Amino acid sequence: MWIKGGTIIDPANGIEQVGDIHIREGLIAGVYLTGCAETDDEVIDASGLWVLPGLIDMHVHLREPGYEYKEDIASGSRAAASGGVTTVVCMPNTDPVNDNPSVTRYIVEKARHTAVIRVLPAGAITRGLKGADLSEMGLMKAAGIVAVTDDGKSVEDSSVMRRAMEYAATFGLPVISHCQDRSLSASGVMNEGDLSSRLGLGGIPGIAEDIVISRDVLLAQYTGIPIHITHVSTASGLDIIRQAKQAGVRVSCDVTPHHLLLTEDRVRGYDTNAKMYPPLRSREDMLALVEGIRSGVVDCIATDHAPHAKDEKDLDFDLAPFGVIGLQTLLPGVFRLHREYGIDFSRLLACVTCNPARILGIEGGTLSPGARGDVTLFDPEALWTLTPESVLSKSTNSPFLGQEFAGKVIQTIVAGRSVYRI
Amino acid sequence: MNWPHKDLIAIQNLTADEIGHVLDMASSFKEISKRDIKKVPTLRGKTVVLLFYEPSTRTRLSFEIAAKRLSADTVALSASGSSFSKGETIMDAAYNVMAMAPDCIVIRYPSAGIPAKMAELLSCSVINGGDGFHEHPTQALLDMYSLKEHFGRIEGLTVAIVGDIMHSRVARSNVYGLVKMGARVVLVAPKTLLPPGVELWGASVTNELDPVIPEADAVMMLRVQNERLNERFFSGAREYSIFYGLNRKRVEMMKDGAVIMHPGPMNRGVEITHDAADSARSIILDQVENGVAVRMTLLYLSMGGTANVD
Numbered sequence: 001m002w003i004k005g006g007t008i009i010d011p012a013n014g015i016e017q018v019g020d021i022h023i024r025e026g027l028i029a030g031v032y033l034t035g036c037a038e039t040d041d042e043v044i045d046a047s048g049l050w051v052l053p054g055l056i057d058m059h060v061h062l063r064e065p066g067y068e069y070k071e072d073i074a075s076g077s078r079a080a081a082s083g084g085v086t087t088v089v090c091m092p093n094t095d096p097v098n099d100n101p102s103v104t105r106y107i108v109e110k111a112r113h114t115a116v117i118r119v120l121p122a123g124a125i126t127r128g129l130k131g132a133d134l135s136e137m138g139l140m141k142a143a144g145i146v147a148v149t150d151d152g153k154s155v156e157d158s159s160v161m162r163r164a165m166e167y168a169a170t171f172g173l174p175v176i177s178h179c180q181d182r183s184l185s186a187s188g189v190m191n192e193g194d195l196s197s198r199l200g201l202g203g204i205p206g207i208a209e210d211i212v213i214s215r216d217v218l219l220a221q222y223t224g225i226p227i228h229i230t231h232v233s234t235a236s237g238l239d240i241i242r243q244a245k246q247a248g249v250r251v252s253c254d255v256t257p258h259h260l261l262l263t264e265d266r267v268r269g270y271d272t273n274a275k276m277y278p279p280l281r282s283r284e285d286m287l288a289l290v291e292g293i294r295s296g297v298v299d300c301i302a303t304d305h306a307p308h309a310k311d312e313k314d315l316d317f318d319l320a321p322f323g324v325i326g327l328q329t330l331l332p333g334v335f336r337l338h339r340e341y342g343i344d345f346s347r348l349l350a351c352v353t354c355n356p357a358r359i360l361g362i363e364g365g366t367l368s369p370g371a372r373g374d375v376t377l378f379d380p381e382a383l384w385t386l387t388p389e390s391v392l393s394k395s396t397n398s399p400f401l402g403q404e405f406a407g408k409v410i411q412t413i414v415a416g417r418s419v420y421r422i
Numbered sequence: 423m424n425w426p427h428k429d430l431i432a433i434q435n436l437t438a439d440e441i442g443h444v445l446d447m448a449s450s451f452k453e454i455s456k457r458d459i460k461k462v463p464t465l466r467g468k469t470v471v472l473l474f475y476e477p478s479t480r481t482r483l484s485f486e487i488a489a490k491r492l493s494a495d496t497v498a499l500s501a502s503g504s505s506f507s508k509g510e511t512i513m514d515a516a517y518n519v520m521a522m523a524p525d526c527i528v529i530r531y532p533s534a535g536i537p538a539k540m541a542e543l544l545s546c547s548v549i550n551g552g553d554g555f556h557e558h559p560t561q562a563l564l565d566m567y568s569l570k571e572h573f574g575r576i577e578g579l580t581v582a583i584v585g586d587i588m589h590s591r592v593a594r595s596n597v598y599g600l601v602k603m604g605a606r607v608v609l610v611a612p613k614t615l616l617p618p619g620v621e622l623w624g625a626s627v628t629n630e631l632d633p634v635i636p637e638a639d640a641v642m643m644l645r646v647q648n649e650r651l652n653e654r655f656f657s658g659a660r661e662y663s664i665f666y667g668l669n670r671k672r673v674e675m676m677k678d679g680a681v682i683m684h685p686g687p688m689n690r691g692v693e694i695t696h697d698a699a700d701s702a703r704s705i706i707l708d709q710v711e712n713g714v715a716v717r718m719t720l721l722y723l724s725m726g727g728t729a730n731v732d
Contacts, residue, residue, distance in 0.1 A: 194619025198434070200534035200556025200591060203618060270535030315511055318533035318554070 001416055002039055003375060006046025010053055011350035012366035021051060023373035026415040030369050046377055049410055052349060054086025054117075054374030056365050057330060058254060058356040059151070059176070059230055059302035061323070062088070062119065065106060066095025071307035071394045073107070076327070077115035079305075079392040081420035083328040084376035084409040086117050087364055088305075089356075091151045092124040099124035099135035104143035116419040117412075118374070120362065122176065125150045125164045131157055134167055141171045146360050149176035151230065152277075154212050156182070161216065165225045174360055176228045179212035179237070180277065189318055191264040191279045199267065201317060204279050206234035213237045217244040217251050226250035228359055231304050233259045233278035235288030242297045252359050254300035254351075255289050257326055257333035258399055262286070266399055272313045272320035273399045276306065280399075293351060294343050299359060301351040303330050307395035325398050329386060331378060332405035339406060373416035382408035425723040429541035429548040432557040433598040441599055444719055445567050451722070452715035454491055465494035468525040468725055472498040474551065475512070475531045480686050480710060481551050481560070485528050488717035494525075494725075516540050525725050529553075547724040555589050555617075561685055562595035564716040566603060568709045569640055572681055577604030582634045583625075584610040584666060585644030585693055586655075588617040592685045593644060597623050608634050610666065614655040631666055635675045642683040643668050643693045659692050668698040681705045 003021040008031060010016075015031065022029040022041075057080065063071040073090075080088050090107065092098035098107060104121055111119035123145035127133045129152065137148055148168050154177070155161040161177075168175045185208040190196050192203025213229055217240055220227040232238055232253045244251045258276065263283045266274040274280060292298040306323025313320050326333075334352060338345045357365030364372045385404045388396040412420040423443045427435070454462055470489040474482050482498060489496045499519075512531065519527060526547040529537050534554035541548040552558040570576050581600055587593045587609050600607050607625035609616070620627055628634060635641065646662060656662050663669070668682065676682075682694075682704045690696055699706065 192618050194622050197555075197588075197617035197619045198594075200554045200594070202555075270539060311511075314513055316531070316533045316539075317535045 001413070002041050002043045003046045003051055003377070004043055005034070006049045006051035006377065008051045008367065009346055009349060010367040011346045012053070012354035013368055015367070016346060021367060021375065023375070023413070023416040026373050028367050028369055028371045028373055031367055044377070044411065048379070048381070050378040050380055052084070052376045052378055053353045053365050053367050054376050054412065054414065055084050055331060055352045056087040056356040057085045057303050057305065057327065057352065058089045058300060058360060060088040060090050060305040060327065061093070061307065062090040063307060064094065064110060065103070069394070070309050073110050073119060074114035075392065075394045076305070076307070077111070077117045077119060079327045081116050081412045081414070082392050082409060084331045084378060084412055085327055086374035086376065086412060086414045087120060087362070088117065089120050089122050089146060089360065091149065092122055093129060093152045097124050097128050098122070098140070098145070099127045099129070101136060101139040101143040104140045104145055108144040117414050118364070120144070120146045122147045122149050122151070124148065125155055125168070125175065126160065129153055131155050131160060134164060137168055137173055138171045141173055145173065146362055147174045147176050149178065149230070151176065151178045154178055154180045154182070158215060158219070162219055162223065165219060165223055165227065169225045172361070174226065174228055176230050177212070177216045178230055179209045179216065181208045181211045184208035184211070189275060189279070190267045191281045193264070193282065195264050195267065199270070201267070204277070206236055206281065206285070209234055209278050210237045210240060213240050217241065217249055220244070220251050221247070221249045224250070226252065229253040230302065231256050231259070231278055232289070232298070233281050233285060235285045238288055238292045238297060245297065252299040254302040255292065255298050256304045257301060257330060258324060260286065260289050260293070260301070260337060261333055262399055270317045272315070272317055273324060273397050273401065275317060275320055275322055276304070276324045277322040290337065290341055290343070293337065293348065294341070298351065300356045301330070301334060301348070302356070303327055307393050308397050309395055313397045323397065325391070325393050325395060327393065328391065329398065329400050329405065331376070331409060332407045335380065335407035336405065373413060375413040376409060377411040378407060379410050380407050384408050425726070428724065430559055430720055430724060431538050431541055431548065431550045433559045433562050433595045434557070438602045441563065441566065441603060444563055444716065444723070445570050447723070448567050448712070448715045448719045451718040452712065454718070455714055460491050461493060462491065463493045464722060465489065465492040465725060468494040469523070470494045470496045470526045470528065470721065471519050471524040472496060473515070473519065473527055473529045474498065475501040476552070478530055478551070480713065481530065484710070484713040485551065485717050488714050489721055491714070492718055492721060494721065512536055513539070513543070516544060520544050520546065526721060549720060549724060552591055554591065555594070556591055557595045558591040559595050560713070560717055560720060561592050562599045563720070564709060564713040565596055565642070565683060565685070566599055567712045567716050568683070568705055571708070571712065572705060573639065576600065579639040580606045580608065580637050581640045581642060582608045582610055582638040583642045583644065584631060584668070586615045586646060586650060587611045587620060587644070588615045589647065589650065590644050596642065597625050601625060608638065610634055612656055612666070631672070632675070635672050636677055638676065638680055640681050640683055641668060641676065645685070645687060646689050646692045663692050667693050667695065669695045670697045673698050673701050673703060676703060683709060686710070
């Protein structure tokens with residue numbers, strides 16, 4: 001397969017040029033300047049399009065097994081493909097929890113048969129996500145997990161977290177930490193501040209997140225084992241990470257598109273599609289996260305794609321579950337950051353391609369010869385609006401519903417095979 | 423004044439002129455309750471549904487009496503006797519009630535935002551009877567009415583609101599309304615019971631009650647809920663009553679003509695002692711009486727009934 005005449009952007013190799021890509025036997029065979037020899041292979045005309053490494057979303061809830069009414073591996077993977085995402089890491093808070101190799105194998109098998117993209121499971125840190133006994137990390141690794149996390153919860157006990165980091169490192173598994181001090185977030189449902197008081201909703205203070213970020217960074221410093229902090233939402237939390245990085249601590253982090261593009265103002269009107277953990281924060285926090293991308297403190301952008309059925313989200317704000325979907329708006333959201341803040345697109349693209357690949361130690365995220373033939377074709381000129389009908393997930397709980405986006409995924413190729421085409 | 427609102431959800435949505443209009447009209451509605459035959463045909467043929475998903479005595483009774491005095495038909499439904507206890511969602515319940523064509527729904531709900539959502543989605547009038555920690559607009563209007571009735575004005579009065587500001591929709595609605603009407607509001611509470619951003623509400627804020635008492639024209643005590651104690655917002659009823667309770671000593675420190683208010687239900691011996699609650703300064707029962715008149719006004723305005731109160 002040849003993809004010809006597009007603007008090739010490959011942050012891993014610092015490439016940004018018009019050219020042709022040759023994919024052979026599922027792998028990138030080469031990137032050429034332009035107009036190379038005639039070929040009998042299939043040719044995709046990419047003129048006017050951007051040709052990108054397939055995106056890696058390192059934080060996704062596919063809900064299978066157990067919550068197939070919200071999403072399953074098949075539907076989630078189709079939504080991902082339509083968003084230009086060719087690899088997802090799916091979180092273990094399924095039912096049963098992915099805390100043993102049987103569940104891992106189930107997910108891997110199900111993905112092999114139903115997913116159109118690469119699905120890489122993350123295993124639980126502790127059995128049942130209960131924060132006490134370590135899960136079978138080694139056996140799960142052999143079955144296919146690429147990281148461990150108790151996402152949705154923090155490992156409250158610092159001793160358990162320390163042992164978990166040491167144990168995970170034994171098997172070469174990265175640890176992804178969801179930071180939330182539950183005694184501080186308590187019954188809160190949105191960012192704590194003037195607006196929560198005015199709306200009469202319980203607040204979640206930024207320190208509920210920052211305190212655990214601090215602890216995990218200190219554990220990483222003490223043990224020398226890397227830690228990845230997921231969905232950072234506060235300026236102060238990002239400061240802790242910046243300082244730790246400067247001090248040489250092996251810490252990385254990701255931020256979601258919704259925290260980069262929206263503020264707590266979105267909660268006015270009590271729209272439960274603006275309810276997630278961590279909550280949408282202040283404008284100052286949002287701008288600090290954007291600045292964190294520009295400066296490189298933020299390593300990755302990940303969606304925390306969290307489908308919930310309409311019936312669940314139609315409850316009152318206090319009762320509705322936390323979480324929003326995001327796979328289809330990941331790349332357009334990233335592109336919006338480029339347009340609105342003038343951040344170098346290649347830097348943004350690295351946050352959804354080679355950076356997550358490096359942190360997870362997985363293949364992909366680049367167009368280097370020999371890499372996986374995962375390619376996304378993107379039209380930066382196209383305008384489109386996210387409607388419930390255009391959502392391919394089983395759930396439509398997006399905070400961006402009704403919004404117009406510039407930039408649309410035209411075609412998605414996974415291992416040399418076209419899996420989505422507009 | 424042409425009343426522009428289908429619903430009454432929040433004092434935050436009302437202008438000073440609109441609040442003034444409600445208070446002016448309430449006087450003529452109050453007169454109806456003093457007649458031998460306490461009933462006018464103003465809302466004849468209208469149906470008012472009272473949906474109370476939280477316990478209430480005063481507010482529910484007050485709305486029901488108000489509606490009946492205007493000849494509306496009323497149906498009251500509480501959470502325990504409804505499908506809500508069977509797991510039906512509030513919006514399903516609302517659509518079902520709507521299918522029976524009421525003209526007005528009065529809703530009290532334990533979490534914020536549901537009255538606003540119902541107002542947005544339903545064609546009938548929706549009146550907020552209190553939602554979570556958000557607002558309790560009819561309580562604030564009856565409090566403002568009581569102040570105006572007693573002092574002849576609201577502008578320039580100093581009103582102290584004392585107690586659990588953080589969890590109080592009554593405090594919020596009163597602050598928004600009183601500040602709009604030109605009163606000076608002082609909020610008094612321990613730091614644990616002050617919500618974030620309270621300093622932006624246009625009221626002054628203090629942790630000490632004693633210096634506030636002699637300057638206040640009205641001291642409004644808020645109910646202390648037992649569950650706050652379990653959540654460790656303060657150390658106990660004994661210490662709370664000593665630092666933030668209204669007792670005889672503090673009543674004696676109040677200036678001439680100053681009044682005591684409480685939205686009820688009172689926790690006697692905690693935020694207010696019996697000699698304060700029952701003192702000559704107390705206008706607590708006037709508040710209750712005025713609640714009927716103010717709610718008659720609001721039912722009338724929301725449903726756009728005819729102005730014939732004779």
